[in-house]
Amino acid sequence: MNDIDPARRFSPEAVRKLRDSTESDRPAALNEMARQVAAQLGHETITPVMVSGTLRILEFAVLLASGVVLYWFLVAPNQMATDYWLVIAAGSLAAVTFMEFSDCYQIAALMRPFATFSRILLVWAATFALMALTGFMLKVSADFSRLMFGMWFLAGFVAIFALRLVMARLIRRWARNGRMERRAVIVGGGKAAEDLIRAVEQQPYNDIRICGIFDDRDDKRSPPLVAGYPKLGTVSELIEFARIARIDMLIVSLPITAEQRVLQLLKKLWVLPVDIRLSAHSSSLQFRPRAYSYIGSVPLLDIFDKPINDWDSVAKRAFDIVFSLIGIVLFSPIMVATAIAIKLDSKGPILFKQKRHGFNNEEIEVYKFRSMYADQSDPTAKKTVTRDDPRVTRVGRFIRKTSIDELPQFFNALFGSLSLVGPRPHAVAAQSHNLLYAEVVDGYFARHKVKPGVTGWAQINGWRGEMDTNEKIRMRTEYDLYYIENWSLLFDLRILLLTPIRLLNTENAY
Incomplete structure (x- = not known):
């Protein structure tokens, strides 16, 4: 076995260098067939991670509820002793944990509940054995009702298994109608792509849906149809395709040894909010097993991961809702006073709406308090606001x-078009020296791999206000990319708490 570490071959440092030399990420126009396919894939899907994670929560809740109900019926109606609460909760948590370690939450296991019947029974029995042993060692087993725990063993197992029967039917239905699938696009055609597709399709209980092939080579070198899947366009067209369709994964089907060509592809693709994998199926190079991720038994090398995915996205959305509501309540007096002042100061609407780039380069409408005279407002932001700009009102x-003026964006964050923390969105036509920002900074659209924010890492580090030089745009982009690569809820909370302090510095804001 070759002990080459792929992390050295495609290290984070090497990947960051892509930004310095990446080709323009402005997408090419799609052909009609690619556009039709993309339109059919425009709806969101349920990922296996979300399904199995939800089942963990449901099973814990079912076990806990069944134990509490039996306690009320068999021990003490309408009350709950603390020691029973602790034992029932601990037992429920232990059972879910043991099932996790026993691979009972893998999609293959969830689709075949009868095949995992004995495994689930063994896990549930082991949980009770652990509780009995703990009670014996602590000399407290006599304090608990044997009848109640005996009934809980039966009721809990029946409840779990019934839940898994329902889940198996739902998973099969979701798999049939495309509700639960991971959508993949193959980058690179020919024999290598065909071998990869055949290998993926042979995997049992496969949740991968191959949506098409993109390749820069002409039809002589890369056939228009590979293993029954059409070649939908070039790699540049794939960028536009992935912004219309909801794609989860790009699989680069090129030899690992073709490093130069692989890097050229990554220069174009890394701006997309998708998982990017390099096929290792037909490679003669072999790495350590932990270096791979797998589709069934098909090995892939992880190049980029989609940021803020699955449960991370749920946690971030909950964070946005909670803190947006808090912000709206706290700042409502200021917002009301501002609205009155704007109305008294000049004619026109209180709010100003502007089209900006959102997640995955989609256009969103962002709210602000109007700060310019209504007849001189610039929704396209082609002309940057400067110091002592005559278009700006006194208020x-x-x-x-x-x-x-940014406070109405709490409502954007509450309704979901913005996040509270993220790269600040720019107007779709924002320019520097008559150049669009995407023309100034290579890889600029990688900022849109996550939802934009009301505040961000760049803003609290001083990169706010007028973007009057190319260097300012580059630095803001650099800070935004750092945020994306290092995101966590604690990082969001830190940025949110620092924002009011850093806003006291108004040097670049006018």
Whole structure:
């Protein structure tokens, strides 16, 4: 076995260098067939991780509820002793944990509940054995009702198995109608792609849906149809395709040894919010087993992971909702006073709506308090606001300096078009020296791999306000990419708490 570590071959440092030399990430126009396929894949899917994670929560809740109900019926109606609460909760948690270690939450296991019947029974019995042993060692077993725990053993197992029967039917239905699948696009055609597709399709209980092939080579070198799947366009067209379709994974079907060509592809693809994998199916090079991820038994090398995915996205959304509501309540007096001041100061609407780039380069509408004269407002932001800009009203100067004009974006975050923390969204036509920001910074659209935010890492580090030089745009992009690569809820909380302090510095805000 070759002990080459792929992390050295495609290290984070090497990947970051892609930004310095990446080709323009402006997408090419799609052909009609690719556009039709993309339109059919526009709806969101349920990932296996979310399904199995939800089942863990449900099974814990079912076991806990069944234990509590039996306690009320058999021990003490309408009350609950603390020691029973602790034992029932601990037993429920232990059972879920043991099932996790026994691979009972793998999709293959969930689709075949009868095949895992004995495994689930063994796990549940082991849980009770552990509780009995703990009670014996602590000399407290006599304090608990044997009848109640005996009934819980039977009722808990029946409840879990019934839940898994229902889940198996749902998973099969979701798999049939495309509700639960991981959508993959093959990058690179020919014999290598055909071998990869055949290998993936042979995997039992496969949740991968191959949506098409993209390859820069012409039809002579890369056939228009591979293993029954059409070649939908070039790699540049794939960027536009992935912004219309909901794609989960790009699998680069090229030899690992073709490093130069692989890097050229990654220069174009890394801006997309998808998992990017390099097929190792037909490679003569072999790495340590932990270096791979797998589709069934098909090995893949992980190049990029989609940021803030699955349960991370659920946690971030909950964070946005909770803190947006808090912000709306706290700042409502300021927002009401600002609305009155704007109305008294100049004619026109209180709010200003602007089209900006959102997640995956989609256009979103962002709310702000109007800070310019209504007849001089610039929704496209082609002309940057400068110091002493005559278009800005008296009230507008104050609310822009203090960032009060951004407060309506709490509603954007509450409704989901923005996150509270993330790369600040720019207007779709924002320019620097008559160049769009994407033309100034290679890889600029990688900022859109996550949902944009009301505040961000770049802003609290001083990169806010007028973007009047190319260097400022590059630095803001660099800080945004750092945030994406290092995201965590604690990082979000840190940025949120630091924002009011850093906004006291109004040097670049006007």
